[in-house]
Amino acid sequence: MIRVQISVQGIVQGVGFRPFVFSLAAKHSIRGRVLNNTLGVLIDVEGEQSLIQQFIDGIKSNSPPLSRIESVHISENLEPVNYSEFRIAESASDGKPLAPISPDIATCEDCLRELFDPNDRRYRYPFINCTNCGPRFTIIEGVPYDREKTTMRDFGMCDSCRDEYVNPLDRRFHAEPIACALCGPRLSLTNSDGSAIAFNTNNEKDLIRHTLLLLLSGSIIIAIKGIGGFHLACDALNAEAVVRLRRRKHREDKPFALMARSRRSEGGAAGSRGDANRLRRHAHRGYARRRAVAQNMLRVDVSVNTVRTVKSFFVSSLR
Numbered sequence: 522m523i524r525v526q527i528s529v530q531g532i533v534q535g536v537g538f539r540p541f542v543f544s545l546a547a548k549h550s551i552r553g554r555v556l557n558n559t560l561g562v563l564i565d566v567e568g569e570q571s572l573i574q575q576f577i578d579g580i581k582s583n584s585p586p587l588s589r590i591e592s593v594h595i596s597e598n599l600e601p602v603n604y605s606e607f608r609i610a611e612s613a614s615d616g617k618p619l620a621p622i623s624p625d626i627a628t629c630e631d632c633l634r635e636l637f638d639p640n641d642r643r644y645r646y647p648f649i650n651c652t653n654c655g656p657r658f659t660i661i662e663g664v665p666y667d668r669e670k671t672t673m674r675d676f677g678m679c680d681s682c683r684d685e686y687v688n689p690l691d692r693r694f695h696a697e698p699i700a701c702a703l704c705g706p707r708l709s710l711t712n713s714d715g716s717a718i719a720f721n722t723n724n725e726k727d728l729i730r731h732t733l734l735l736l737l738s739g740s741i742i743i744a745i746k747g748i749g750g751f752h753l754a755c756d757a758l759n760a761e762a763v764v765r766l767r768r769r770k771h772r773e774d775k776p777f778a779l780m781a782r783s784r785r786s787e788g789g790a791a792g793s794r795g796d797a798n799r800l801r802r803h804a805h806r807g808y809a810r811r812r813a814v815a816q817n818m819l820r821v822d823v824s825v826n827t828v829r830t831v832k833s834f835f836v837s838s839l840r
């Protein structure tokens with residue numbers, strides 16, 4: 522039996538690296554521990570030499586899709602300590618913080634599926650995320666990347682979320698921003714002075730609908746807080762609202778982004794199928810989260826002057 526320490530640097534925090542190492546260690550019957558430190562991820566393992574070699578090869582060749590390994594340093598010939606199991610250990614925060622931080626990641630297909638599944642406990646929960654997606658850069662205040670070093674620390678996990686968080690077989694194993702409607706951030710709608718806008722139901726799910734009604738009720742601009750900043754929205758067919766937004770943004774004639782529900786309405790908005798295809802190419806996967814929250818609206822870039830179908834989208838979404 523040998524013992525080695527493997528130090529992995531690069532984008533390896535907040536991308537499911539520790540759960541990945543955990544599963545790989547189980548596969549190769551390797552004992553030890555993995556932890557985040559200020560440089561990246563440190564793995565300390567014991568096992569048969571050939572298995573450890575396969576383990577190291579696996580780390581290099583099968584690392585999680587969102588990770589980017591820049592270097593792997595291996596320290597050999599260490600004194601065995603007879604680990605009895607493999608576990609994810611507490612992060613080590615000594616040393617100069619050098620680990621690069623992952624960007625925010627668009628909602629993954631698995632989360633999108635749950636988001637629209639009425640039987641899922643996160644049905645229509647706008648802050649859904651998992652090890653493979655969700656906020657990172659926006660919420661991280663320091664490394665090593667742990668919930669305690671993110672703005673999520675104020676949200677104590679409910680039992681169901683904690684069960685997922687500690688289950689190595691779960692997609693949310695050690696997903697630091699894990700949340701649900703019971704324990705995580707909630708939606709709210711306020712005036713510009715911060716006071717809550719009352720509406721006739723306490724059902725949070727109706728809040729988006731209420732927001733759409735507000736948008737259609739006049740030259741109102743609504744700031745929708747999302748990952749990484751605010752999204753300013755208005756009724757694109759309300760000339761007064763658009764002028765107001767242009768004035769506030771100091772954006773005299775540059776086109777705004779447009780949201781449309783479907784390819785068909787997007788095509789109508791763009792004027793022709795060719796234009797729609799061209800615009801669609803600009804619609805980036807990175808907008809998937811907003812798209813999900815807004816019930817599959819597709820983001821395209823187009824001059825507001827060519828919009829003819831946005832209103833029909835808003836109206837149809839209210840039915």
Ligand SMILES: [Zn+2]
Nearest residue numbers: 629632651654
């Ligand atoms: Zn996800």
Ligand SMILES: [Zn+2]
Nearest residue numbers: 679682701704
């Ligand atoms: Zn929860």
